Amino acid sequence: ETGVTQSPTHLIKTRGQQVTLRCSSQSGHNTVSWYQQALGQGPQFIFQYYREEENGRGNFPPRFSGLQFPNYSSELNVNALELDDSALYLCASSLKGPNSEQFFGPGTRLTVL
């Protein structure tokens, strides 16, 4: 086990709603990245936070936003949900900053109806 936990495990929302997904990293892991994994695809990078500041962003619209908290937890917020947002959302934390090995959580399965 990586020590990275995510909640909830599964979630069902309807189009247009907003969702918040949560991630709890191991103590001391100062970097967290979020990924979207569509069925049958590899994870796609959404954004990364380092010491509570956004440190990089992938090709995702502004309705995807995030926060990182001092206690090493973080959250991913998605507004105005679309059907294509249905995916597994993974968070990954790193101990030694953005350029160190990432440890992935088990993910949250989001279904948008």
Added chain:
Amino acid sequence: GESVGLHLPTLSVQEGDNSIINCAYSNSASDYFIWYKQESGKGPQFIIDIRSNMDKRQGQRVTVLLNKTVKHLSLQIAATQPGDSAVYFCAENTWGSYIPTFGRGTSLIVHP
């Protein structure tokens, strides 16, 4: 655009056989590559990595080969076990930027 992809979506082997999973990449700027294993219901797990100044790296039962000439890397698993059944992803990076770009994945099925 630049991409990372896998040749075979599914690989079936018998327990005890050696497995080879292949991956092609097209971004010539990539200089750091990682193999991940993802079991059902879990996130990707780091297996082994290799930098572009190497052409081979070995771990426990796994070997990664990198051929920069044809932009190809492979993951070899020796004496494959049922516990190796998973989806395997190769991912590329530019060294110093630990934001991997993942390929689609290969499903490895190990028959007892």
